[in-house]
Amino acid sequence: MREERATTRRQLLKGGGAALVGLAAGARPTAAQGLRSTPEGLARELMAYGRRSRFVGTSRITLDNKVNMQMHGDPNGFDALTPLGEQTGIITPAPLHFISSHGDPPPDIDPARHRLMIHGLVERPLVFTLDELKRLPSVSRIHYIECLANRPRPGAEHTLETSHGMVGCSEWTGVPLSLLLAEAGVQAGARWVVGESLGRTQQARSFPLGKALLGDTLVAYGQNSEPIQPHNGYPLRLVIPGFEGKFQLKWLRGIKVTDQPYVTYWEHGSFTRRERTPLGSYWEQGPKSVITYPAGGQRLPGRGHHTIVGFAWSGNGAVRRVEVSTDGGRTWADAELEGPALPMAMTRFRHPWTWAGGEAVLQSRCTDERGDVQPTAAEFGDFWGEYAAPHGNQIQPWKITDVGQVLNAL
Amino acid sequence: MREERATTRRQLLKGGGAALVGLAAGARPTAAQGLRSTPEGLARELMAYGRRSRFVGTSRITLDNKVNMQMHGDPNGFDALTPLGEQTGIITPAPLHFISSHGDPPPDIDPARHRLMIHGLVERPLVFTLDELKRLPSVSRIHYIECLANRPRPGAEHTLETSHGMVGCSEWTGVPLSLLLAEAGVQAGARWVVGESLGRTQQARSFPLGKALLGDTLVAYGQNSEPIQPHNGYPLRLVIPGFEGKFQLKWLRGIKVTDQPYVTYWEHGSFTRRERTPLGSYWEQGPKSVITYPAGGQRLPGRGHHTIVGFAWSGNGAVRRVEVSTDGGRTWADAELEGPALPMAMTRFRHPWTWAGGEAVLQSRCTDERGDVQPTAAEFGDFWGEYAAPHGNQIQPWKITDVGQVLNAL
Numbered sequence: 001m002r003e004e005r006a007t008t009r010r011q012l013l014k015g016g017g018a019a020l021v022g023l024a025a026g027a028r029p030t031a032a033q034g035l036r037s038t039p040e041g042l043a044r045e046l047m048a049y050g051r052r053s054r055f056v057g058t059s060r061i062t063l064d065n066k067v068n069m070q071m072h073g074d075p076n077g078f079d080a081l082t083p084l085g086e087q088t089g090i091i092t093p094a095p096l097h098f099i100s101s102h103g104d105p106p107p108d109i110d111p112a113r114h115r116l117m118i119h120g121l122v123e124r125p126l127v128f129t130l131d132e133l134k135r136l137p138s139v140s141r142i143h144y145i146e147c148l149a150n151r152p153r154p155g156a157e158h159t160l161e162t163s164h165g166m167v168g169c170s171e172w173t174g175v176p177l178s179l180l181l182a183e184a185g186v187q188a189g190a191r192w193v194v195g196e197s198l199g200r201t202q203q204a205r206s207f208p209l210g211k212a213l214l215g216d217t218l219v220a221y222g223q224n225s226e227p228i229q230p231h232n233g234y235p236l237r238l239v240i241p242g243f244e245g246k247f248q249l250k251w252l253r254g255i256k257v258t259d260q261p262y263v264t265y266w267e268h269g270s271f272t273r274r275e276r277t278p279l280g281s282y283w284e285q286g287p288k289s290v291i292t293y294p295a296g297g298q299r300l301p302g303r304g305h306h307t308i309v310g311f312a313w314s315g316n317g318a319v320r321r322v323e324v325s326t327d328g329g330r331t332w333a334d335a336e337l338e339g340p341a342l343p344m345a346m347t348r349f350r351h352p353w354t355w356a357g358g359e360a361v362l363q364s365r366c367t368d369e370r371g372d373v374q375p376t377a378a379e380f381g382d383f384w385g386e387y388a389a390p391h392g393n394q395i396q397p398w399k400i401t402d403v404g405q406v407l408n409a410l
Numbered sequence: 411m412r413e414e415r416a417t418t419r420r421q422l423l424k425g426g427g428a429a430l431v432g433l434a435a436g437a438r439p440t441a442a443q444g445l446r447s448t449p450e451g452l453a454r455e456l457m458a459y460g461r462r463s464r465f466v467g468t469s470r471i472t473l474d475n476k477v478n479m480q481m482h483g484d485p486n487g488f489d490a491l492t493p494l495g496e497q498t499g500i501i502t503p504a505p506l507h508f509i510s511s512h513g514d515p516p517p518d519i520d521p522a523r524h525r526l527m528i529h530g531l532v533e534r535p536l537v538f539t540l541d542e543l544k545r546l547p548s549v550s551r552i553h554y555i556e557c558l559a560n561r562p563r564p565g566a567e568h569t570l571e572t573s574h575g576m577v578g579c580s581e582w583t584g585v586p587l588s589l590l591l592a593e594a595g596v597q598a599g600a601r602w603v604v605g606e607s608l609g610r611t612q613q614a615r616s617f618p619l620g621k622a623l624l625g626d627t628l629v630a631y632g633q634n635s636e637p638i639q640p641h642n643g644y645p646l647r648l649v650i651p652g653f654e655g656k657f658q659l660k661w662l663r664g665i666k667v668t669d670q671p672y673v674t675y676w677e678h679g680s681f682t683r684r685e686r687t688p689l690g691s692y693w694e695q696g697p698k699s700v701i702t703y704p705a706g707g708q709r710l711p712g713r714g715h716h717t718i719v720g721f722a723w724s725g726n727g728a729v730r731r732v733e734v735s736t737d738g739g740r741t742w743a744d745a746e747l748e749g750p751a752l753p754m755a756m757t758r759f760r761h762p763w764t765w766a767g768g769e770a771v772l773q774s775r776c777t778d779e780r781g782d783v784q785p786t787a788a789e790f791g792d793f794w795g796e797y798a799a800p801h802g803n804q805i806q807p808w809k810i811t812d813v814g815q816v817l818n819a820l
Contacts, residue, residue: 043515047490048469050505050639055521058636059458080457088583088632089550091501095460096636105453111465137717139748140499140758173498222498224634226468226506229460307547338549340750348550 058086060096061161077103079149080231081165084292090142090311090346092168094223099231100147100166100245104199106230107251114235116219120194120256123185130235133221136175140222142345143241144169144313145248146285151392152377158408159297163396164290169313169346172239173222177255178215186213186257194262195238195247196254205247206261207240207283216241216344219252241344242315243283244391285315287374288393289322289349289366300355300404308335308351314368315391319347321367326353328361328397329376335364343369360400361409377410468496470506471571487513489559490641491575494702500552500721500756502578504633509641510557510576510655514609516640517661524645526629530604530666533595540645543631546585550632552755554579554723556695557655561802562787568818569707573806574700579723579756582649583632587665588625596623596667604672605648605657606664615657616671617650617693626651626754629662651754652725653693654801695725697784698803699732699759699776710765710814718745718761724778725801729757731777736763738771738807739786745774753779770810771819787820 060080080099082092092098111130119125150166152158177193186209193212197203211217218239221227228234233250240248261267289312294300308326312319318341323332335349349364366374375383380394399409470490490509492502502508521540529535560576562568587603596619603622607613621627628649631637638644643660650658671677699722704710718736722729728751733742745759759774776784785793790804809819 044472046641047472047488047509050470050507050641053521053637053640053644054518056637056644060460062454062457078457087635088548089581089635091581091634093634093636094503097460099457108464111463131711135711135716137760137762138498138719141748142750171499171501224503225497225499225501226503227463227466230463231456231460234463234466301541301545306545309548338551340552340752342750350547352547 058083058096060098061165063162077101079147079166081161082168083161084165084167084290084311085160085295085298087292087311090169090348091224092170092346094170094226094229094232097168097170097223097229097232098147098166100149101231102201102203104201104203104250106234107198107200108230109198109235109251111235114198114253116236116252117254118180118184118257119254120258121187121190122181122257123187124183126180126184128180130221133175133219133236136179138173138175139218140171140173141216141218141241142169142171142342143239144344144346145239145245146288146313147245148390148392151389152394152396152408152410154408154410156407158410160290160292160295161297163296163408166245167313167346169311170223171225172218172220173225174218174220174236174239176215177212177217177219177238180219180255181212181257184257189259190257192258192261194254194256194258194264195249195252196256197249198251198253202265203249204262204264204267205249206258206264206267207243207247209257211240211243211283219255240283242285242317244285247283285391286393287314287316287319287366287368287372288312289319289364289374290396291324291362291364291398294362294400294406295398296406296408298406300400300406302404303355303357306353306355308353308362308364310335310349310364311346312337312349312364312366313344313346314366314370314372315344316372317343317369318345319366320369322347322349323365323367324349324351324353325363325365326360329363332365355400355404358402361397362400363395363397365395468493468506470508471575473572487511489557489576491571492578493571494575494577494700494721495570495705495708497702497721500579500758501634502580502756504580504636504639504642507578507580507633507639507642508557508576510559511641512611512613514611514613514660516644517608517610518640519608519645519661521637521645524608524663526646526662527664528590528594528667529664530668531597531600532591532667533597534593536590536594538590540631543585543629543646546589548583548585549628550581550583550635551626551628551651552579552581552752553649553651554754554756555649555655555658556698556723558800558802561799562804562806562818562820564818564820566817568820570700570702570705571707573706573818576655577723577756579721580633581635582628582630583635584628584630584646584649586625587622587627587629587648590629590665591622591667594667599669600667602668602671604664604666604668604674605659605662606666607659608661608663612675613659614672614674614677615659616668616674616677617653617657619667621650621653621693629665650693652695652727654695657693695801696803697724697726697729697776697778697782698722699729699774699784700806701734701772701774701808704772704810704816705808706816706818708816710810710816712814713765713767716763716765718763718772718774720745720759720774721756722747722759722774722776723754723756724776724780724782725754726782727753727779728755729776730779732757732759733775733777734759734761734763735773735775736770739773742775765810765814768812771807772810773805773807775805
């Protein structure tokens with residue numbers, strides 16, 4: 001966008017900045033890479049960039065992506081699930097943030113050569129380098145991203161992670177898409193935006209221009225204050241708070257402004273055949289919550305006091321209330337919400353509970369700032385009928401067996 | 411605290427939970443460690459626990475800890491500075507969170523064998539395993555931690571990082587210390603708390619019981635939703651929001667309730683000789699801010715529009731206002747604060763600025779919810795006189811040279 005050769009702030013830190021540090025007496029700059037594997041080398045490496053204790057091995061749970069295999073014949077797809085039962089706060093660690101892949105290994109993008117093009121129905125098509133984008137006014141906001149495949153499912157084999165592990169919440173940093181569109185100048189008659197990805201499967205998705213102009217949609221380069229990791233879109237991804245994850249494209253290379261939704265490969269045919277809107281797609285996600293302890297796949301260590309813990313979120317805005325039932329839905333009590341309850345962000349709740357032994361069914365119910373209430377599985381089924389719902393936000397019941405095992409009760 | 415053998419939730423995920431996942435058709439659990447270094451092995455490893463792009467090498471800047479060498483004769487001390495100029499949001503990535511060490515390599519603590527003892531002037535001394543602590547009601551809160559050595563310093567060689575890199579902000583998860591003390595029962599006459607660390611240098615620090623009972627002091631096991639990394643206290647550290655970092659002990663093994671402050675090795679003699687309170691120590695940190703772009707050690711890529719960005723924080727509570735001056739302090743304008751502005755947490759601010767070329771001096775000034783205002787270096791010096799101040803929150807001026815280099819102007 002600008003003519004002059006831009007130098008990244010990191011280059012400065014590594015070059016001029018590091019040289020300045022070197023001037024300080026006693027300075028001993030170290031590099032994160034290229035150290036010999038001596039004990040001292042390892043110690044220096046860990047000082048430069050930390051690592052987990054050797055006693056910590058929490059990992060994403062990887063599964064074959066069967067939808068991808070069955071519908072597209074591509075054997076390379078996979079899902080990697082957030083270990084939600086291990087997540088202690090609202091921030092999902094970037095190395096553990098879920099991945100849903102339709103056969104895309106992360107492209108190995110050189111940031112110096114990457115470009116973002118704003119084109120289509122605009123007055124001035126623009127091409128940005130990463131350095132140029134980073135010079136524009138940026139915002140940092142905490143938002144969840146959730147895959148539409150994330151939902152309670154029948155079957156005792158389903159754990160917290162296999163039903164709810166395709167959601168994560170990060171502090172995303174980037175440039176509001178509205179600012180880029182204002183620079184480019186949106187033409188009269190423009191109604192839609194098509195995001196374009198550099199991934200091998202050439203993902204592209206249409207979403208309404210109105211959402212892009214709201215100011216909350218970001219062209220993001222930072223996740224939890226680091227560059228986004230390759231599996232989640234390095235160096236750029238779209239963050240469209242509250243919308244289905246499939247629109248929040250990774251490896252973003254283009255934003256095309258159009259007068260109508262494009263029906264790209266990923267927006268037609270088998271992938272969306274069971275969705276019943278005229279466009280074949282939904283965007284927004286209603287109120288949702290899940291108990292993460294005690295939850296499916298876990299086991300209570302004993303009778304007595306336990307703290308029920310979980311997360312709630314909504315595509316409509318902030319979470320206002322979470323209720324918990326420990327008697328199969330007969331009675332409900334307000335859980336304690338832990339601040340900050342941010343719009344379109346995971347919110348932590350907790351509720352004290354005493355397990356006297358015997359069977360019990362635990363569930364949580366979210367109400368958001370719009371007043372929408374999370375439905376039961378029965379209400380959800382009545383509404384959607386034979387169609388597969390685009391967003392599965394039905395209440396998740398967990399059954400405690402008399403020996404303390406926690407099972408999916410759907 | 412409880413008799414029964416507790417099983418961690420991670421053990422469940424690895425054992426019973428993983429077995430359940432294995433039952434799901436197509437499930438292919440992977441481990442984060444122990445994979446052969448084949449391309450497929452590496453791909454699976456990265457799916458299980460992500461890594462940065464090979465083009466990203468941001469690291470902590472490590473320096474010898476001269477205070478430690480001069481005052482204690484220990485050559486092993488070091489500081490590792492947060493690369494604050496690269497931090498895009500309020501969350502400091504755990505691998506990049508600053509470390510200040512007085513010669514402690516992180517102890518290699520087996521979580522199954524670690525204990526926390528609550529003792530001293532209590533009715534019921536208690537010993538907790540980690541599993542027991544994790545069963546107690548927990549909270550997750552976003553707070554900064556800052557070393558008292560973090561402060562503007564005279565000298566053009568000082569960069570953003572060498573003056574302000576000893577601060578970080580994380581989402582900490584743990585059990586309120588007030589809850590543990592209520593369980594133990596504080597005796598009449600108790601006034602102080604001494605935190606005790608397992609580190610090689612046996613750090614121990616006294617702080618007022620009143621702070622421990624406020625409810626915001628945490629015995630923390632989680633940082634940004636992962637177990638705290640070894641350099642920052644794995645498996646347990648004290649988080650005392652708004653207090654000097656030196657009280658927020660890593661590798662926490664004991665909490666002793668006392669009737670008076672202990673004068674431990676780290677609380678007397680050379681380390682605190684220049685502090686002028688009767689106790690020889692301060693706790694609280696006043697309002698502070700720093701511009702992180704453009705900042706010392708960086709270089710402006712060219713004339714024209716720039717967005718001044720920075721962070722503000724205060725030990726008194728939330729940040730209410732940040733003003734920016736671009737003319738050496740003659741005039742000030744309100745910067746835009748980015749929510750959430752949380753108590754005792756880093757808060758992001760930004761301000762548009764056009765550099766027409768030529769010299770300029772940029773600075774920021776924070777006002778917190780108590781109404782306290784960040785002082786200039788002159789005001790700060792007048793107040794503290796010949797004494798070294800315990801908390802250096804004077805305003806940091808950055809000078810832009812006529813070629814766009816950014817230098818410390820103190």
